[in-house]
Amino acid sequence: MPIVPKHRWLMQVYAQDVLSRLGEVKASITSLSGQVLKLDSTKKIVRKLAGSARSTAAWATNVGNEFGQVIMSVLTASEGWGLAKMAEGLVNRYKQANIAPPRVLYTDRDCCKNSHLHKIFGGWPNLCIRLDVWHFMRRIAVGCTTDSHPLYSGFMAQLSRCIFVWDQSDLQRLIEAMRAELEACHLHPSDDDVRKSITKKEMQLHCKRAVRPAAEMEVMLGQLLAAYDGGRGCNSLGVPLINSARMKEIWKAQRRHIPCLQDPPGFQLYTQTGTVTKAGHVLPTYRCARGSTSLENFHLHMNRFIPGALQVGKVQHNGQTATESVKAFLSGSVVNTKEHVVLRE
Numbered sequence: 556m557p558i559v560p561k562h563r564w565l566m567q568v569y570a571q572d573v574l575s576r577l578g579e580v581k582a583s584i585t586s587l588s589g590q591v592l593k594l595d596s597t598k599k600i601v602r603k604l605a606g607s608a609r610s611t612a613a614w615a616t617n618v619g620n621e622f623g624q625v626i627m628s629v630l631t632a633s634e635g636w637g638l639a640k641m642a643e644g645l646v647n648r649y650k651q652a653n654i655a656p657p658r659v660l661y662t663d664r665d666c667c668k669n670s671h672l673h674k675i676f677g678g679w680p681n682l683c684i685r686l687d688v689w690h691f692m693r694r695i696a697v698g699c700t701t702d703s704h705p706l707y708s709g710f711m712a713q714l715s716r717c718i719f720v721w722d723q724s725d726l727q728r729l730i731e732a733m734r735a736e737l738e739a740c741h742l743h744p745s746d747d748d749v750r751k752s753i754t755k756k757e758m759q760l761h762c763k764r765a766v767r768p769a770a771e772m773e774v775m776l777g778q779l780l781a782a783y784d785g786g787r788g789c790n791s792l793g794v795p796l797i798n799s800a801r802m803k804e805i806w807k808a809q810r811r812h813i814p815c816l817q818d819p820p821g822f823q824l825y826t827q828t829g830t831v832t833k834a835g836h837v838l839p840t841y842r843c844a845r846g847s848t849s850l851e852n853f854h855l856h857m858n859r860f861i862p863g864a865l866q867v868g869k870v871q872h873n874g875q876t877a878t879e880s881v882k883a884f885l886s887g888s889v890v891n892t893k894e895h896v897v898l899r900e
């Protein structure tokens with residue numbers, strides 16, 4: 556019986572093959588850009604650094620674009636000013652490629668005016684820096700006693716409603732299509748039945764939504780927190796959903812970020828990707844560029860594929876071949892990364 560090579564041998568052959576196409580890989584990664592950028596950092600990946608690279612970095616930071624591609628990946632010792640070189644590299648990339656600067660940057664921190672982020676991206680003076688809504692909601696949720704409370708999911712759904720408003724014409728079109736679909740099955744649905752038959756996924760696919768104006772959102776959020784506070788937010792055993800003292804502090808700190816959640820003025824975050832016909836009704840399908848959730852998914856992906864090479868996942872994620880990416884990692888093209896990073900197995 557022939558001897559099957561061990562994984563180490565296969566990995567070596569794979570890496571050598573990849574190294575032979577280094578230039579092409581570097582070019583493919585560094586030629587990506589976008590008009591809506593997302594910035595997010597994670598600590599999970601750097602904890603896997605072992606050997607001489609251990610404890611040399613505190614954060615893995617990625618920048619993505621509106622198409623879900625990762626256009627930059629760095630390891631740094633700190634956030635804030637620690638990202639200055641990365642920002643400089645991005646600004647130069649756009650300048651050299653003669654591409655218009657991005658319009659929006661979504662982040663999970665440093666969103667307010669005069670923050671580090673505004674300073675390090677000073678090369679793009681018209682860039683709107685916005686706080687990712689999901690991160691804002693997570694910050695508010697910290698004021699809840701537990702996420703297993705029976706009122707928790709209802710509270711979070713209402714929190715989302717206080718922040719977003721659906722486009723009424725899209726929503727009406729979807730309701731009519733769903734009604735027609737149910738009637739085609741010989742049902743006689745009430746308005747409530749039609750609404751209940753629409754899934755969250757269908758809403759997101761067929762309806763645009765906008766962030767509410769700051770003043771309106773602030774009032775609605777204040778009312779929501781008051782409605783769930785104290786005895787009104789208790790379960791049958793008298794356990795409150797909200798820790799009043801903690802929530803008061805959180806609200807005091809977070810309400811100043813409401814302007815940072817606003818959609819960039821005059822910029823269309825939705826792109827129509829096609830149409831779907833439902834019971835004779837033509838519904839548009841949209842892709843939304845808002846927020847940094849795509850990077851959260853990438854971090855999960857990156858965490859799973861390590862041990863491996865950082866750039867393998869990056870190029871795989873961008874829809875290219877994994878082989879091409881190893882050499883980028885081996886060449887040290889990951890900005891600020893130690894040349895020979897050993898990853899714990």
Ligand SMILES: [Zn+2]
Pocket residue numbers: 665666667668686811812815
């Ligand atoms: Zn802010």
